[in-house]
Amino acid sequence: MLKLNYTEVGLYMERTLTTPELLIAQRVVLAMRLGQSFHVEPGCACFLLRADLRELKVLETALQRELSSTVTLLPVDREFVEVSLTGSWIAEDRDAHEGMFLTLMSDRTEFLIYRLWQISAAHISSLA
Numbered sequence: 001m002l003k004l005n006y007t008e009v010g011l012y013m014e015r016t017l018t019t020p021e022l023l024i025a026q027r028v029v030l031a032m033r034l035g036q037s038f039h040v041e042p043g044c045a046c047f048l049l050r051a052d053l054r055e056l057k058v059l060e061t062a063l064q065r066e067l068s069s070t071v072t073l074l075p076v077d078r079e080f081v082e083v084s085l086t087g088s089w090i091a092e093d094r095d096a097h098e099g100m101f102l103t104l105m106s107d108r109t110e111f112l113i114y115r116l117w118q119i120s121a122a123h124i125s126s127l128a
Contacts, residue, residue: 002085002110004045004101011047013117015110020088020102027090027100036092043089045101048080049120056081059112070105071113083113 001020005012016023024040031038049056056073063071072084091099105113 001102001104002087002114004047004085004103005099006045006101007098013047013114015114020104023102024088024090038090039092039094039096040088040090041094042086043101044084044086045089045103046082046084047117048076049083049116051075051077051079051081053116053119055112055116055119059109059116062106062109062112066106066109068105068109070103071109083117085113 001016001018001023003014003016003023005014028038030036060073063073070086074082074084076082085101085103087101087103089099089101
């Protein structure tokens with residue numbers, strides 16, 4: 001599973017072995033114990049990858065083979081490609097800008113997306 005954490009300082013992505021259902025159940029219990037509100041809904045998350053990454057072609061090929069409807073790649077401009085994922089949005093309330101997004105796909109696709117995100121994030125942060 002890919003877990004995307006959206007915070008006020010940006011996006012952090014990680015791969016986990018937990019299923020979305022188990023993680024959501026754990027978060028419900030935690031919210032109840034802490035007396036916090038909790039909101040879960042199906043949704044879509046997007047982020048950018050550099051368009052010049054050689055490994056992007058590998059991801060495109062993997063997505064074509066898997067016929068995955070969970071991931072969509074769209075060119076934004078000459079420099080970036082938008083990755084759109086379907087999954088579940090978890091936050092304190094419906095209008096929160098900070099929260100967690102969970103999505104499940106094949107191990108290979110998860111690995112490729114995670115690796116490409118790491119490479120892109122490292123390049124972008126080195127420019128700052």
